[in-house]
Amino acid sequence: EAAVTQSPRNKVTVTGGNVTLSCRQTNSHNYMYWYRQDTGHGLRLIHYSYGAGNLQIGDVPDGYKATRTTQEDFFLLLELASPSQTSLYFCASSDTGAGERLFFGHGTKLSVL
Amino acid sequence: SQWGEENLQALSIQEGEDVTMNCSYKTYTTVVHWYRQDSGRGPALIILIRSNEREKRSGRLRATLDTSSQSSSLSITAAQCEDTAVYFCATDGGNNNAPRFGAGTKLTVKP
Numbered sequence: 001e002a003a004v005t006q007s008p009r010n011k012v013t014v015t016g017g018n019v020t021l022s023c024r025q026t027n028s029h030n031y032m033y034w035y036r037q038d039t040g041h042g043l044r045l046i047h048y049s050y051g052a053g054n055l056q057i058g059d060v061p062d063g064y065k066a067t068r069t070t071q072e073d074f075f076l077l078l079e080l081a082s083p084s085q086t087s088l089y090f091c092a093s094s095d096t097g098a099g100e101r102l103f104f105g106h107g108t109k110l111s112v113l
Numbered sequence: 114s115q116w117g118e119e120n121l122q123a124l125s126i127q128e129g130e131d132v133t134m135n136c137s138y139k140t141y142t143t144v145v146h147w148y149r150q151d152s153g154r155g156p157a158l159i160i161l162i163r164s165n166e167r168e169k170r171s172g173r174l175r176a177t178l179d180t181s182s183q184s185s186s187l188s189i190t191a192a193q194c195e196d197t198a199v200y201f202c203a204t205d206g207g208n209n210n211a212p213r214f215g216a217g218t219k220l221t222v223k224p
Contacts, residue, residue: 043156045212092155099205101146102148102156104156104157105155
């Protein structure tokens with residue numbers, strides 16, 4: 001079973017704060033994704049990556065940066081956090097892209113006060 | 114949603130009943146994913162149906178795909194309390210793009 005590990009599980013910060021969410025997958029998947037989940041909106045795609053050093057913009061990228069440092073590690077950066085970014089963030093990975101199963105982490109609950 | 118959407122946001126049924134959830138999408142897709150999400154956990158794939166398949170079954174689950182109407186459905190036969198979860202469909206946009214998800218359907222199965 002593919003393993004996707006997110007850290008931290010919970011994070012509280014203040015408006016204007018700097019936050020980094022981490023994701024590591026240990027199954028040699030090429031594709032990694034960051035989604036946010038808010039009530040009424042389901043999962044919305046923030047950024048995704050085809051491999052180390054690659055970054056693709058998703059549907060709700062404003063206020064977020066991402067970096068894929070290795071095949072295993074994908075980071076989501078909020079440099080000036082705002083209350084509108086309070087959400088549940090999920091990282092996922094897949095082997096060959098959108099046509100294949102996504103494996104999700106347990107999520108990071110972020111609160112921006 | 115631009116990519117996928119369910120027609121209902123919440124369903125409540127009694128144990129033993131059958132239930133069907135629908136998903137309509139606006140852009141061609143080569144595959145429809147169906148995921149379930151239990152409280153406090155990330156979504157997990159339950160069925161993946163490709164554009165050359167009209168129906169796919171897995172235990173009490175049955176997914177259909179109608180590419181002409183750009184819609185998919187997920188049916189659960191004889192629902193059980195443990196089927197209580199949020200169910201999502203997702204599509205790929207037809208070019209191996211990243212999956213986009215619908216808003217989800219919260220299914221509650223009462224004993």
